[in-house]
Amino acid sequence: MWRYVFRRLGQIPIVLVVVTITIFIVVRSTPGDPIQIMLGMQTSPDAVAAIRHEFRFDQPLYRQYLLWLWDVVHGDLGRSVRLNQSVVSLLTERFPVSFRLALAAMVFAVLVSIPLGIISALRRNTWVDYLCTGVTLIGFSIPNFALALVLIFVLSVKLQLLPITGIGATSSSLWASIAPYVLPSLALGMLQVAVLTRLLRSSMIDVLSQDYIRTARAKGLMPSTVLVVHALKNALIPFVTMIAIQFGYLIGIQVTIEYTFAIPGMGTAILNAVVNRDFPVIQGFTLVIASFFLLTNILADILYSVLDPRIRY
Numbered sequence: 373m374w375r376y377v378f379r380r381l382g383q384i385p386i387v388l389v390v391v392t393i394t395i396f397i398v399v400r401s402t403p404g405d406p407i408q409i410m411l412g413m414q415t416s417p418d419a420v421a422a423i424r425h426e427f428r429f430d431q432p433l434y435r436q437y438l439l440w441l442w443d444v445v446h447g448d449l450g451r452s453v454r455l456n457q458s459v460v461s462l463l464t465e466r467f468p469v470s471f472r473l474a475l476a477a478m479v480f481a482v483l484v485s486i487p488l489g490i491i492s493a494l495r496r497n498t499w500v501d502y503l504c505t506g507v508t509l510i511g512f513s514i515p516n517f518a519l520a521l522v523l524i525f526v527l528s529v530k531l532q533l534l535p536i537t538g539i540g541a542t543s544s545s546l547w548a549s550i551a552p553y554v555l556p557s558l559a560l561g562m563l564q565v566a567v568l569t570r571l572l573r574s575s576m577i578d579v580l581s582q583d584y585i586r587t588a589r590a591k592g593l594m595p596s597t598v599l600v601v602h603a604l605k606n607a608l609i610p611f612v613t614m615i616a617i618q619f620g621y622l623i624g625i626q627v628t629i630e631y632t633f634a635i636p637g638m639g640t641a642i643l644n645a646v647v648n649r650d651f652p653v654i655q656g657f658t659l660v661i662a663s664f665f666l667l668t669n670i671l672a673d674i675l676y677s678v679l680d681p682r683i684r685y
Contacts, residue, residue: 384667388662391658395654400651406454406650407420407427407453408420440655444659449659452653453648453652453653455653459652463660465636469539469635469636469638470623470630470639473622475619476561477561478564478619481565482568485564485569485572486572488504488569488572489568489576490604494580504569507565507566510566512566515628516563516629517632521632523555523558523559536555536633556629556630560626564618571610572611575608576603576607588602612676620665626638626639627639631643638661641657642654
């Protein structure tokens with residue numbers, strides 16, 4: 373297995389090079405000059421040329437890419453054109469916030485989707501199954517920003533149970549640190565609840581119809597043992613795959629939630645960078661998100677052999 377893991381780790385640089393080339397071409401193809409946007413149209417051409425030279429935008433595109441890639445290999449992701457701040461320091465500020473929010477949303481989704489998926493599979497085509505299906509339809513049909521506004525109105529404005537924002541503020545108690553994450557994680561994780569519940573339901577229905585499940589029941593094993601040890605453990609393999617995909621996906625799709633709750637995360641930073649054509653920030657953040665996505669998928673591959681010892685690489 374470890375040979376497989378090392379081989380997958382060796383493939384990461386190749387994938388990241390393709391990602392960096394793609395994003396480099398895309399951002400350079402968009403109209404707009406980041407230096408002109410930052411300085412304004414009334415700035416003298418000499419000042420614009422000097423800053424373009426400082427950020428190496430006056431170099432040919434292939435040379436800009438090679439110089440940036442050389443800096444990345446040495447741990448330098450460049451400097452923000454708009455903020456005049458290193459991309460690494462900006463990532464140090466923004467990535468932990470987005471990671472905690474994505475983790476909270478995924479924990480919520482897993483804790484809700486596992487019991488819903490199991491109950492739907494065990495009570496297939498009954499009113500219980502239809503009720504659980506209705507919950508998943510809510511997650512699929514309501515945009516996260518609309519759900520966020522409803523949650524804010526009900527839980528914060530009317531009931532005053534939870535704060536609207538406050539992520540990143542220093543808190544003296546554990547609940548004060550966790551409470552600001554509740555509403556955004558609920559709004560962000562509802563779609564994941566729908567996706568994971570439907571997947572686990574289908575997987576559980578397939579596993580429960582297998583011969584080894586009937587054999588386990590015929591041997592007189594307790595229903596809970598059959599369900600947890602023999603059925604759920606095997607049904608979790610596609611479930612784990614989807615968790616890895618969705619977790620990596622959550623890191624990069626928090627824009628609307630971060631704006632709604634005034635969260636200083638990666639989503640708002642990327643959106644501001646796109647608006648201002650801040651190329652170094654776009655490239656650096658995209659590289660980090662792609663790396664995180666690849667690592668979560670490798671972790672999922674490792675968990676396969678833990679869930680099912682028959683799996684060998």
